[in-house]
Amino acid sequence: MKITDHIKKANGNTLFSFEIIPPKKGRNIEELYNNINPLMEFKPPFIDVTTSREEYVYIKKEGLLDRKITRMRPGTVGICAAIKHKYDVDTVPHVLCGGFSKEETEYLLVDCHYLGIENVMALRGDAMSHQKYFEAAKGGHQYAKDLVLQIQDLNRGQYLHDVIEVDDTSDFCIGVAGYPEKHIEAPSLQTDLKRLKEKVDAGADYVVTQMFFDNKKYFDFVAAAKAEGIHVPIIPGIKPIAIKRHLQVLPQVFKIDLPEALIKAVEDCKNNSEVRQVGVAWAIEQSKELKKASVPVLHYYSMGKSDNIKHIASEVF
Numbered sequence: 355m356k357i358t359d360h361i362k363k364a365n366g367n368t369l370f371s372f373e374i375i376p377p378k379k380g381r382n383i384e385e386l387y388n389n390i391n392p393l394m395e396f397k398p399p400f401i402d403v404t405t406s407r408e409e410y411v412y413i414k415k416e417g418l419l420d421r422k423i424t425r426m427r428p429g430t431v432g433i434c435a436a437i438k439h440k441y442d443v444d445t446v447p448h449v450l451c452g453g454f455s456k457e458e459t460e461y462l463l464v465d466c467h468y469l470g471i472e473n474v475m476a477l478r479g480d481a482m483s484h485q486k487y488f489e490a491a492k493g494g495h496q497y498a499k500d501l502v503l504q505i506q507d508l509n510r511g512q513y514l515h516d517v518i519e520v521d522d523t524s525d526f527c528i529g530v531a532g533y534p535e536k537h538i539e540a541p542s543l544q545t546d547l548k549r550l551k552e553k554v555d556a557g558a559d560y561v562v563t564q565m566f567f568d569n570k571k572y573f574d575f576v577a578a579a580k581a582e583g584i585h586v587p588i589i590p591g592i593k594p595i596a597i598k599r600h601l602q603v604l605p606q607v608f609k610i611d612l613p614e615a616l617i618k619a620v621e622d623c624k625n626n627s628e629v630r631q632v633g634v635a636w637a638i639e640q641s642k643e644l645k646k647a648s649v650p651v652l653h654y655y656s657m658g659k660s661d662n663i664k665h666i667a668s669e670v671f
């Protein structure tokens with residue numbers, strides 16, 4: 355079922371969902387299941403599975419370092435299919451511009467359609483770790499909006515090159531990213547909102563936000579988006595702080611601000627197990643307030659570890 359239909363069906367009640375990353379290749383999928391199992395009691399209508407960028411690896415060969423480019427965490431669509439059938443839940447693969455040609459994206463979407471996957475999250479993707487700025491793949495898209503347009507073309511039976519007979523069109527429901535504290539590359543929040551409007555006009559059905567730690571940022575963003583003419587659901591993304599290092603890492607990686615009270619509470623912790631408790635308590639407060647405001651879904655960036663998400667969900671849902 356489409357995410358937008360799950361939201362309609364919920365009739366104003368806030369839904370619970372979360373996001374996982376594929377294991378490193380060579381690892382067992384059981385570890386992933388062990389992290390999903392404890393969260394299923396909260397009945398997520400959908401689970402997102404991210405797609406990781408390719409990266410450089412260096413292999414020692416006859417005393418020299420050979421540089422290869424490889425995806426360390428492939429398998430997004432396969433994992434989506436496995437989870438969908440194991441738990442009877444909708445899964446949302448993240449489809450990236452970065453690292454994919456338009457043709458590869460088309461084949462991936464064809465796979466999704468065969469597998470009964472009805473939702474995709476259309477993202478540009480980050481720059482590769484050695485790059486300062488994002489670069490499109492050869493024959494790939496530069497912006498998420500162009501990916502949305504390709505998916506909508508496919509929904510109308512328009513494939514990239516082939517003149518073919520189509521009697522079974524896809525009808526993907528499309529999510530895109532939104533930034534309450536603006537995307538790093540956007541010159542202003544207002545310009546970033548215009549870009550978001552373009553993605554929605556291109557055919558995006560819903561928005562999932564970047565993580566934020568001050569709900570006011572989300573509420574202001576939703577109001578500004580409405581003023582810009584964006585009327586699709588805007589799902590808040592929540593990430594519980596788990597280690598002291600997150601105080602430096604999260605602002606640097608995700609370009610977000612942390613509230614003073616949260617910084618102080620984390621700094622006062624004696625160890626990371628205390629930090630985890632502070633992170634959980636903060637996320638519970640955030641989630642309760644957002645639920646009270648009837649947000650459509652609370653979407654948690656669990657990224658593998660589920661114990662803290664379980665704790666939060668048991669207090670909120």
Ligand SMILES: NC(=O)C1=CN([C@@H]2O[C@H](COP(=O)(O)OP(=O)(O)OC[C@H]3O[C@@H](n4cnc5c(N)ncnc54)[C@H](O)[C@@H]3O)[C@@H](O)[C@H]2O)C=CC1
Nearest residue numbers: 476477478479480481497498499531537539540546549564
């Ligand atoms: N759930 C997830 O996995 C999420 C991932 N992200 C990541 O955030 C990054 C950005 O992705 P998206 O938001 O999908 O990309 P996007 O293509 O929508 O926007 C990327 C940047 O380009 C700008 N932009 C858009 N159209 C433009 C145009 N025509 N001319 C000039 N600038 C333009 C935007 O303002 C923004 O700064 C990616 O790294 C993505 O993977 C962000 C949030 C959620």
Ligand SMILES: Nc1nc(=O)c2c([nH]1)NC[C@@H]1CN(c3ccc(C(=O)N[C@@H](CCC(=O)O)C(=O)O)cc3)CN21
Nearest residue numbers: 404480563564565591593597600603604607608655657
């Ligand atoms: N720019 C960007 N890229 C993404 O891939 C991305 C976003 N934003 N925002 C939404 C989701 C959330 N994602 C993530 C990814 C990693 C962690 C995380 O906590 N990672 C490390 C710290 C980061 C690091 O060391 O690079 C951790 O400690 O678990 C959280 C959310 C992926 N998504």
